[in-house]
Structure formats: structure tokens, C-alpha cells
Amino acid sequence: MTTKIVLIGAGSAQFGYGTLGDIFQSQTLAGSEIVLHDINPKSLALTEETARKFIAEKDLPFTISATTNRKEALKGANFIMISIEVGDRFALWDMDWQIPLQYGIRQVYGENGGPGGLFHSLRIIPPILAICEDIAAICPDAWIFNYSNPMSRICTTVHRKFPELNFVGMCHEIASLERYLPEILDTPFSNLALRAGGLNHFSVLLNANYRDSGKDAYADIRAKAPAYFEKLPGFADILNYTRKHGKLIETEGATERDAMGGIDSAYPWADRTLFKEILEKFNYLPITGDSHFGEYIRWAYDVSDHRGILDFYAFYRDYLGHVEPKIELKLKERVVPIMEGILTNAGYEEAAVNIPNKGYIRQLPEFISVEVPAIIDNKGVHGIQLEMPAGIGGLLANQVAVHDLTAEAVLNQSKELVIQALLVDSVNDKCRCIPEMVDLMIARQSPYLDYLK
Incomplete structure (x- = not known):
């Protein structure tokens, strides 16, 4: 068939x-x-x-x-x-x-x-x-x-x-492990047994072992990853290169260092200053950078690499506007x-x-x-x-109520539940302005949000 x-x-x-x-x-x-x-x-x-x-x-x-x-x-x-x-x-x-x-x-x-x-x-x-x-x-x-x-x-x-x-x-995003870990550990990716998990764009590497020896690889990752990521080029470097040389860099399928010709970043921990805090304070390696991981944590705003996030957004927007996809x-x-x-x-x-x-x-x-x-x-x-x-489980658990209320707001077409979803979101610390903001978003994003009553 x-x-x-x-x-x-x-x-x-x-x-x-x-x-x-x-x-x-x-x-x-x-x-x-x-x-x-x-x-x-x-x-x-x-x-x-x-x-x-x-x-x-x-x-x-x-x-x-x-x-x-x-x-x-x-x-x-x-x-x-x-x-x-x-x-x-x-x-x-x-x-x-x-x-x-x-x-x-x-x-x-x-x-x-x-x-x-x-x-x-x-x-x-x-x-x-x-x-x-x-x-x-x-x-x-x-x-x-x-x-x-x-x-x-x-x-x-x-x-x-x-x-x-x-x-x-x-x-x-899980493919980031395939790009970075072989360089960090100086071993082929095929020699690594890995498991990661969490929520989408809010996931960490949980287990890592060498297949040939059966030994734990996480101790080596924790020891070697900081020096590696501190110097790895980020999107501020990539955007600067793109604007200087007038050509786009392909970032999928290779590390940023490969894409940039082997140079170090001009900015320590580019795209990963929040990533650094998670690695140091929670002892687990995120599988994505600040722009994604930081969306779920209130204090991320204080430690994220905002220049890298803004430059990634500018690069991504320009990239999609100029890249010529092919089969x-x-x-x-x-x-x-x-x-x-x-x-x-x-x-x-x-x-x-x-x-x-x-x-x-x-x-x-x-x-x-x-x-x-x-x-x-x-x-x-x-x-x-x-x-x-x-x-890490505690960070993930902070998302439960907002996911629940997002689903209920859509299924019940309820503006009241949208307001509640914002009020239970740990990222938000405002209250009185929320109804006005919701009304404004519904008006500005018409007709896509007109169903909310």
C-alpha cells in the first residue's frame, strides 16, 4: 500500500x-x-x-x-x-x-x-x-x-x-548537543549516550555517558563546557560579520565557530549569559540559548544576553528575507x-x-x-x-498553570481566562494594567483574536 x-x-x-x-x-x-x-x-x-x-x-x-x-x-x-x-x-x-x-x-x-x-x-x-x-x-x-x-x-x-x-x-533544538558535545569532549557523537528533557525550548541535558567505556560523561561536560561556551561566537558576532561582508552565514548543521571560520567571540558567553547561570547554579546544561530558555523565567531578564537576543532577531528576520531555499x-x-x-x-x-x-x-x-x-x-x-x-523540575512546574489556562482560554474563547493566564504567569509582575493590555492586543491583532469575548 x-x-x-x-x-x-x-x-x-x-x-x-x-x-x-x-x-x-x-x-x-x-x-x-x-x-x-x-x-x-x-x-x-x-x-x-x-x-x-x-x-x-x-x-x-x-x-x-x-x-x-x-x-x-x-x-x-x-x-x-x-x-x-x-x-x-x-x-x-x-x-x-x-x-x-x-x-x-x-x-x-x-x-x-x-x-x-x-x-x-x-x-x-x-x-x-x-x-x-x-x-x-x-x-x-x-x-x-x-x-x-x-x-x-x-x-x-x-x-x-x-x-x-x-x-x-x-x-x-536537541541537535545542539550533536554540534557542541563532540568538540567539548573530543569524541564522536556516536560515542555518546545522551538523554535530555523538559518542556520545549526549556529542556536540559540530564544524562551523558561514553558508549565505549560506559563511564559518565557529565563530569567532563561540567568541567569543560564553561571554557568552550565562554568563547563560542554568538549572533552578535554573526550579525556583525554579515553586515561587514554582505553575505549570510548558514548556522544550521555546524557550530557558530565553524560558521565564522574558527574565531572566538568578541563577547564572553555570547547568547548564553543566562545559560551560564543555569549551568553554574543548577548544574545542568540547557539544550538551547538565552532567547528560548529565558522566556520562561522571571529573573532571566536580569541575566540574559540581550544584545545577542536582539542581534539574533535581526539576523533571523534578514535571513528569512534573503535566503534562497532549495531541495x-x-x-x-x-x-x-x-x-x-x-x-x-x-x-x-x-x-x-x-x-x-x-x-x-x-x-x-x-x-x-x-x-x-x-x-x-x-x-x-x-x-x-x-x-x-x-x-529544574521546579522551574518547569512554574509553567503548569499558564499552559492549563492557555488551553482553556482558547477552547472557551475567553478573554477572562487570557487575563488569568497572564496573572498566573511567573514572568509577569503586573496586575492593574493587564485587562487594558489584553484589550489592546485583541484590537491590534484583529481578526486573529476576535474570537475572545
Whole structure:
């Protein structure tokens, strides 16, 4: 039987081309039917045309089609990938970040956590729920892989509304371990047995061992990581280089030092001054930098590398505006190995998936979606229980109420619950201004938040 794979949001060249390249390099998925879907017919047609030409040039065993009709696209689907945004991404992101700051709420980055993460969630979760409603009606047994952010709030809400769906969140931040640890430990990545976990963009390395000797590697990481990260170039260095030389630097798949030609950073602990505090005070290595990790911690504003965060935002915005995506026969993301593992009953351990907590992290309730490793076989994705240290578990537990209220606010279309979600968020220390700020955000982000009453 032919495997049918549906890409929702395929009009985005960044997602569409990259995912197609991942699929096309797979021998297990050879012969699959790939359906591209997007609400933008012009961008969708371009992705389809590029994919057809690539298949013909490489003589690849895949069939491709495209449609703006989502229900038609979903018929008979085995695997579905979702990567969407709502409206003008950066204009709305600017509001998410800057309006709370104007009201005195000191948040970091404003994409996934804090007030910015809440308003981002309120915009993007409703259309994802609409997609899932169609999936539940048309292909309820399909496996759904979500790449949209804010990941953990999306996954938590989807599982509350559609607990029967096979909905899995995917994020590439775990790949940072593959980039940095071999250099820190002077050993191939294949020689390391690692486990990390937490919430998406709020996860730490929990265990590390050398495969050849079986010895603990975490002592070496704690000893050697500070000197390594203190000098590692960050996005302030990368942005300066880009502006000086007039060319973009590819930062995925290599360390920043490789991308910069081997130089040290001009700024100590670039992108990682909060990261440094977590490593020193909690003794665990975050798997992401300040811009993501800092969104969930109130005191992060005092210690984060704000220059690095602002320069990353400027670089990222410019990068997406100028980069020319292309299809490559190269595995970049981890969703294809998961699909292969389900089809072949591989039984392999996947490093990070976002799924409902079923005792995997004892400090968190079952309803919240956690990021944990998992075993992949023909029955699906099976999370692995982790031993979370008390300190990190405490940081994670601060997110429980705001995730709960985010889901309830969306499902009940309730402005009152949005206000409550902000008031229980540990990042926020304001009260009287919150109703006014919520009203302003609803007005400024119309029509996406008009459903809140």
C-alpha cells in the first residue's frame, strides 16, 4: 500500500523544500504519494513546480500533487506534517514582544513563553485545532507532526481537544548537543549516550555517558563546557560579520565557530549569559540559548544576553528575507526517521518528541505536553521516563498553570481566562494594567483574536 504524506504549510519554501529533501532521501519512503497543501495558491504552485522538476531531474520514485482544499489533501493520509504561521509573522511578533514591555512586563524574546508566547498561542492554536478537526473526521489514525510554535502550548491544547489523535510536536533544538558535545569532549557523537528533557525550548541535558567505556560523561561536560561556551561566537558576532561582508552565514548543521571560520567571540558567553547561570547554579546544561530558555523565567531578564537576543532577531528576520531555499537530498530534520521507524517497527530511541506527560516527568501533570526521548516502533511513539532534578523540575512546574489556562482560554474563547493566564504567569509582575493590555492586543491583532469575548 502506498504511503501518503501530507505537508500542511507547504507554500513556505523554508518548510516545504527542506521537508521534501528529507523525504526524497529516504529509501523506506520511496514510492510515497506526497500532497502539498497551503492556503496561498501562488506559493503552493511554486513549491509544487520545484518539487516536480526535482523529482524528474533526479528520477526519484515519488508522486507529487498540490491542493488548497485541505479536506481533499487529507483523504487517506498516513503522515501529516504541520508548519504554519498566522498573518504577518514579524509584525505580530513585534507586538507580542514590545507591547508587554511598554506595559512594564520584562519578558525575553516574546515568542514561546511569557505574555508574547501567550498571544502567539492565542493566534495560532485555533487554526491548528481546525486542521485537527478535519484530521479527526477524515484520517483519524494518521500520525501528525507539528513544527509550529509555541510548541508545548499547541500540543497541550490539541491533546485536550482531541485526545485520540496521534499528535507529536517536533523541534530541532536537541541537535545542539550533536554540534557542541563532540568538540567539548573530543569524541564522536556516536560515542555518546545522551538523554535530555523538559518542556520545549526549556529542556536540559540530564544524562551523558561514553558508549565505549560506559563511564559518565557529565563530569567532563561540567568541567569543560564553561571554557568552550565562554568563547563560542554568538549572533552578535554573526550579525556583525554579515553586515561587514554582505553575505549570510548558514548556522544550521555546524557550530557558530565553524560558521565564522574558527574565531572566538568578541563577547564572553555570547547568547548564553543566562545559560551560564543555569549551568553554574543548577548544574545542568540547557539544550538551547538565552532567547528560548529565558522566556520562561522571571529573573532571566536580569541575566540574559540581550544584545545577542536582539542581534539574533535581526539576523533571523534578514535571513528569512534573503535566503534562497532549495531541495537537497540530505536529512536535516528528525521526522523522517520517526516515520521510517513506525513503518519498519525499528524500535529505536528518538532523542526528543513533544507528547502528553504520562509519568515521564514526575513534577508535571499528565495533561501538559513534555519534551522527552521516545522509543519508535510500529505501534507509534512511546515516551521514556526521566529523573528530573528538583531544581529544574521546579522551574518547569512554574509553567503548569499558564499552559492549563492557555488551553482553556482558547477552547472557551475567553478573554477572562487570557487575563488569568497572564496573572498566573511567573514572568509577569503586573496586575492593574493587564485587562487594558489584553484589550489592546485583541484590537491590534484583529481578526486573529476576535474570537475572545
